[in-house]
Amino acid sequence: AAIVEHTFHVGNLTVERLGQRQVITAVNGQFPGPKVEARNGDTLLVRVVNNSPYNITIHWHGVLQRLSAWADGPAMVTQCPILPAGSGASYTYRFNVTGQEGTLWWHAHVSFLRATVYGALLIRPRPGVPYPFGPAPHAEHTLLLGEWWNASATLVDVERQAFLTGGQPANSVALTINGMPGLSHAHKEMHHLRVARGNTYLLRLVNAALNYQLFFKVAAHNFTVVAVDACYTDPYHTDVIVIAPGQTVDALMHAGAAPGRRYYVAAQVYQSIANATYSATARALLLYDDAEDAKIIMSPRMPALNDSATAQRFYGSLTGLLRDGKPTVPQRVDTRMVVTYGLAIAPCLPAQTLCNRTRGSLAASMNNVSFQLPATMSLLEASRSRSGGVYTRDFPDRPPVMFDFTNAAAVNRNMSLMVTSKGTRVKALRYNETVEVVLQNTAVLGTENHPLHLHGFNFYVLAQGTGNYYQIHKKKNLVNPQQRNTIAVPAGGWAVIRFTADNPGVWLMHCHLEAHLPFGLAMAFDVQDGPTPDAMLPPPPNDYPPC
Numbered sequence: 220a221a222i223v224e225h226t227f228h229v230g231n232l233t234v235e236r237l238g239q240r241q242v243i244t245a246v247n248g249q250f251p252g253p254k255v256e257a258r259n260g261d262t263l264l265v266r267v268v269n270n271s272p273y274n275i276t277i278h279w280h281g282v283l284q285r286l287s288a289w290a291d292g293p294a295m296v297t298q299c300p301i302l303p304a305g306s307g308a309s310y311t312y313r314f315n316v317t318g319q320e321g322t323l324w325w326h327a328h329v330s331f332l333r334a335t336v337y338g339a340l341l342i343r344p345r346p347g348v349p350y351p352f353g354p355a356p357h358a359e360h361t362l363l364l365g366e367w368w369n370a371s372a373t374l375v376d377v378e379r380q381a382f383l384t385g386g387q388p389a390n391s392v393a394l395t396i397n398g399m400p401g402l403s404h405a406h407k408e409m410h411h412l413r414v415a416r417g418n419t420y421l422l423r424l425v426n427a428a429l430n431y432q433l434f435f436k437v438a439a440h441n442f443t444v445v446a447v448d449a450c451y452t453d454p455y456h457t458d459v460i461v462i463a464p465g466q467t468v469d470a471l472m473h474a475g476a477a478p479g480r481r482y483y484v485a486a487q488v489y490q491s492i493a494n495a496t497y498s499a500t501a502r503a504l505l506l507y508d509d510a511e512d513a514k515i516i517m518s519p520r521m522p523a524l525n526d527s528a529t530a531q532r533f534y535g536s537l538t539g540l541l542r543d544g545k546p547t548v549p550q551r552v553d554t555r556m557v558v559t560y561g562l563a564i565a566p567c568l569p570a571q572t573l574c575n576r577t578r579g580s581l582a583a584s585m586n587n588v589s590f591q592l593p594a595t596m597s598l599l600e601a602s603r604s605r606s607g608g609v610y611t612r613d614f615p616d617r618p619p620v621m622f623d624f625t626n627a628a629a630v631n632r633n634m635s636l637m638v639t640s641k642g643t644r645v646k647a648l649r650y651n652e653t654v655e656v657v658l659q660n661t662a663v664l665g666t667e668n669h670p671l672h673l674h675g676f677n678f679y680v681l682a683q684g685t686g687n688y689y690q691i692h693k694k695k696n697l698v699n700p701q702q703r704n705t706i707a708v709p710a711g712g713w714a715v716i717r718f719t720a721d722n723p724g725v726w727l728m729h730c731h732l733e734a735h736l737p738f739g740l741a742m743a744f745d746v747q748d749g750p751t752p753d754a755m756l757p758p759p760p761n762d763y764p765p766c
C-alpha cells in the first residue's frame with residue numbers, strides 16, 4: 220500500500236462560460252478540481268490550505284473513514300471549518316481507502332461551495348489484481364456532471380438570500396460535463412472523449428450537481444453497469460444511466476458504433492416532481508480516432524423530463540456482486556427505525572428577516588425534526604469530549620404518527636404534524652449494532668425524489684417502491700442487494716436500507732439536493748467506540764481546526 224499525498228489550495232478562480240466571466244471558488248486553479256487517484260489499501264494525505272474568502276471543509280464522499288471520522292469533512296458535524304484567507308489556516312485530511320474500489324469523489328461540505336469545489340476520487344484494485352468484471356477496459360474516462368450559474372452574486376450570497384427569504388436558491392443556468400455545458404454548436408466549451416474503434420472503456424460517472432437527478436446517454440452506445448457508489452454490481456446492461464446528486468456509476472462502454480460519425484454524450488435533468496420546468500441538458504462529444512471530423516453528429520434520444528418509470532427500472536434492476544458467492548447482508552437486526560422525510564413548514568427564525576411570519580418558511584425534516592447544525596463545536600468533538608448542550612441524543616425512531624404519507628389530502632389533514640420543530644437531535648448507536656431504516660417520503664408540498672446520503676457507511680438496499688411502506692409487503696433482498704452510500708428514494712415512496720454500525724464517530728445522513736440541507740433534511744448517527752483498541756476512534760489530529 221502506498222501513501223498518496225496532495226495539497227489543495229482553495230482560492231478564487233475566474234472562469235468564463237456562456238459568455239460571462241465568474242469568480243468561483245476552486246482547488247489549485249482547476250475547475251473541476253484535481254483528480255485524486257489511489258489503490259485499495261492506500262493511505263491518503265490531503266493538505267487543504269484555504270486562500271479563499273470563505274470557510275472551507277472537504278468531504279470525501281463515499282470513503283468509509285474507518286477509525287478516521289475526524290477526516291470526514293462535513294462542517295460542524297466532524298470538524299469546524301478551515302478559516303478563510305489571511306488566517307493561514309490548513310488541515311490535513313488523513314484516511315485510508317482499504318477495502319474500497321471504484322469511483323468516488325470529493326467536495327466542499329460547507330454552505331453551497333460544493334457547487335464548484337469538487338473533483339473525482341478514483342480507487343483502483345491493488346497492484347496486479349484485476350477488476351471483478353470483464354472485458355478488462357482498455358482505458359477509462361471520468362465524467363463529472365455538474366451545474367453552472369450566471370448569477371452575478373456569489374453562490375454564497377445566493378444561499379444567504381435563500382435562507383433569508385425561506386425560499387429556493389437560484390437555479391443554475393446550465394448543466395455541465397467536466398465543467399463544460401456543451402451547448403454551443405461551434406463546440407466550444409464542450410468536453411471531448413476520444414476513443415479508439417473496437418476498444419472498451421470504463422466510464423466513471425459522478426453526479427456533482429447541486430440539485431438535479433440526471434439521465435445520462437451516449438448516442439448509439441450501450442453500457443454495462445459494473446459498480447455504483449464504489450460497490451460492485453452484477454453486470455447490468457442498459458442504454459440509459461440514472462444518477463442522483465452524490466451517486467456514482469462505473470459502466471463499461473464498447474466503442475463499436477457505425478463509422479463516419481460523431482456522437483453526442485448527454486446528461487439531462489430528471490424531474491420527479493409534477494410541473495417541473497427546468498429541463499437543461501449538457502453535452503459532450505464522443506470522437507472516434509477514425510472519424511474526428513465526421514460531418515454527421517448523432518444525438519441520443521433522451522427520456523422525458525419526468526420519466527420516473529425509467530428511473531425506477533434502472534434503480535430497481537441493480538444487484539450487488541457476491542465476491543465469493545456468500546451473502547454479506549447482516550441477517551439479524553438490532554434496531555429498527557422508520558424515518559419520514561420531505562419538505563415541511565417551519566416557524567421563522569429571527570435572522571430570517573424576509574420570512575413570512577404567519578405562514579412560516581420552507582423547511583425540511585426527518586421524523587418531523589428539522590436538523591440544525593451546532594454553532595460552537597462539531598458534533599464529533601462534542602461527542603468525544605462529552606460536552607453537553609451541543610446536541611441531544613433523542614432523534615425519534617419513528618414519526619409522531621403513521622398515516623397516508625403519500626396522499627396530499629391526508630397530509631393536509633395532519634398538517635400540524637408536518638410543521639417541524641428545529642433541533643440538533645442525533646440517534647446514538649452501540650458499536651456493531653445492525654440498523655434497518657425504512658425511509659419514507661412524505662407529500663408535504665408535493666412529493667419529490669430525494670437522494671439520501673449516509674456518511675461513514677455503505678448500506679444495503681433491501682427493497683424500494685412507491686406508496687406507504689407499512690401498507691406494502693414487498694420481499695426484501697437479503698441475498699444480493701446493491702450496496703450504496705446514496706439512495707434516490709422514489710418520489711412518493713420508500714426504501715429499506717440496512718447497515719452495521721461498525722465505525723465509531725458521528726455520521727450525517729442527509730438529502731444530497733443541496734438546497735435541502737440548510738432546510739434541515741438531515742440527521743446524524745452517533746456511533747460509540749467498541750471494546751477493543753481496533754474499534755476505537757483515536758483522538759483528533761494536532762492540526763484539527765478549532766472553532
Ligand code: C2O
Pocket residue numbers: 278280293326328465672674727729731
Ligand atoms: Cu456528498 Cu454530506 O455529502
